[in-house]
Amino acid sequence: MFLLAQKSRLSGAVGVPGSKSHTIRGVFLASLAAGDSTLTRPLDSLDTRAAVETCRAFGADIDTNDTWTVSGLAGKPSVPADVVNVANSGTTLNLALSVAALADGHTIFTGDKQIRRRPSGPLLDALSALGAEAFSTRGNDCPPIVIGGTLDGGDCSVRAVSSQYLTSLLISCPLAERDTRIRVTELNESPYVLMTLAWLDRLGIECEHDERLTDFSIPGGQRIAPFNRAIPADFSSATFFLCAAAIAGGPVTLRGLDMADTQGDKAVVGMLRSMGATIDEKDGSLVASGGSLHGAELDLNATPDALPALAATACFAEGETRLVNVPQARIKETDRITVMREELAKMGARITELEDGLVIEGAPLTGAEVNGRGDHRAVMALALAGMGAGGTTRIATAESAAVTFPNFVEIMQSIGGNIETAED
Numbered sequence: 001m002f003l004l005a006q007k008s009r010l011s012g013a014v015g016v017p018g019s020k021s022h023t024i025r026g027v028f029l030a031s032l033a034a035g036d037s038t039l040t041r042p043l044d045s046l047d048t049r050a051a052v053e054t055c056r057a058f059g060a061d062i063d064t065n066d067t068w069t070v071s072g073l074a075g076k077p078s079v080p081a082d083v084v085n086v087a088n089s090g091t092t093l094n095l096a097l098s099v100a101a102l103a104d105g106h107t108i109f110t111g112d113k114q115i116r117r118r119p120s121g122p123l124l125d126a127l128s129a130l131g132a133e134a135f136s137t138r139g140n141d142c143p144p145i146v147i148g149g150t151l152d153g154g155d156c157s158v159r160a161v162s163s164q165y166l167t168s169l170l171i172s173c174p175l176a177e178r179d180t181r182i183r184v185t186e187l188n189e190s191p192y193v194l195m196t197l198a199w200l201d202r203l204g205i206e207c208e209h210d211e212r213l214t215d216f217s218i219p220g221g222q223r224i225a226p227f228n229r230a231i232p233a234d235f236s237s238a239t240f241f242l243c244a245a246a247i248a249g250g251p252v253t254l255r256g257l258d259m260a261d262t263q264g265d266k267a268v269v270g271m272l273r274s275m276g277a278t279i280d281e282k283d284g285s286l287v288a289s290g291g292s293l294h295g296a297e298l299d300l301n302a303t304p305d306a307l308p309a310l311a312a313t314a315c316f317a318e319g320e321t322r323l324v325n326v327p328q329a330r331i332k333e334t335d336r337i338t339v340m341r342e343e344l345a346k347m348g349a350r351i352t353e354l355e356d357g358l359v360i361e362g363a364p365l366t367g368a369e370v371n372g373r374g375d376h377r378a379v380m381a382l383a384l385a386g387m388g389a390g391g392t393t394r395i396a397t398a399e400s401a402a403v404t405f406p407n408f409v410e411i412m413q414s415i416g417g418n419i420e421t422a423e424d
Contacts, residue, residue, distance in 0.1 A: 098169055
């Protein structure tokens with residue numbers, strides 16, 4: 001499928017969908033809980049459905065009507081009857097690896113072509129240190145991966161170049177038989193760890209840690225109580241509309257966002273303000289408008305998912321924008337640093353690749369044939385670029401937007417986005 005984008009002028013209001021990160025954490029914690037839990041306003045997307053199917057494979061009973069109801073496993077997942085395919089969801093894969101270590105037997109994980117290139121080596125090493133059997137069948141730290149129980153507890157260290165490795169341990173280690181101590185030797189994306197810790201605290205799970213998130217002590221033998229929770233709106237999805245407003249006018253009102261939530265991508269609001277966009281908080285909503293954008297240096301270590309959208313936005317800013325300190329963007333669905341450089345350059349962007357980011361000099365863009373490479377965030381970011389460029393931008397692999405944002409096109413159209421899908 002292709003997405004066709006042309007110059008647009010945006011205005012209107014958007015209801016922001018639920019957070020993918022919160023939804024997937026909620027599904028896993030509810031599946032491990034002792035009793036029935038409910039999630040209201042969950043994000044229903046390909047990634048969250050992958051989490052649901054994975055937890056069902058472990059034995060959880062999950063009803064996915066408007067409100068999702070989960071009958072948990074009381075910390076005792078069953079060994080799946082077949083290979084677990086997590087599709088395109090890296091979060092699902094990494095959280096499930098530790099869950100599998102709680103089961104008495106071996107679980108095999110695979111996924112799509114992108115997942116089979118995404119490494120989980122530091123997490124596999126940590127699980128091995130805690131008593132589980134954990135290895136990649138090809139010896140490259142990527143799926144297919146085999147996990148054998150059981151997770152006993154003890155001491156481990158983890159290089160959390162992806163915060164998902166640490167989140168995975170934090171969710172499952174409270175259910176191990178013995179206490180666990182985790183030493184973190186490197187940590188990217190710390191807000192996602194704070195999100196996980198907030199979930200654990202809300203559920204009464206004991207977990208002590210230092211202020212720098214480098215040392216964790218987790219008592220074993222705990223139980224997760226069932227819960228009822230409304231899923232907060234997603235700042236990662238909101239980023240595309242905030243950036244679209246900065247590029248293509250406004251005002252655009254984004255409803256349902258909570259600036260007090262733990263999501264790291266709320267920092268994009270301040271980043272866009274530093275580039276000259278106007279974003280006001282009003283009656284529980286954010287109201288965003290464009291302006292005379294100018295370059296800035298933005299540290300994206302805590303917000304790697306924002307790199308594609310901010311790269312597109314930077315093309316419309318006067319002067320130089322530096323997106324830095326985000327090497328982990330190379331191990332997402334694609335190497336997003338390289339992908340955004342190559343694809344935006346096809347539209348005339350003056351863009352240079354760094355080891356840990358991008359340098360972008362503002363310059364007019366022209367519509368072109370580009371390819372989102374099957375990466376949902378790259379596809380949506382290229383749509384933003386197309387809505388600010390002259391001519392028509394034709395974006396391949398548009399179907400991948402459904403991984404996190406199935407109705408992205410319809411919502412963008414509702415506020416004036418000149419975009420549409422095409423089959424060929």
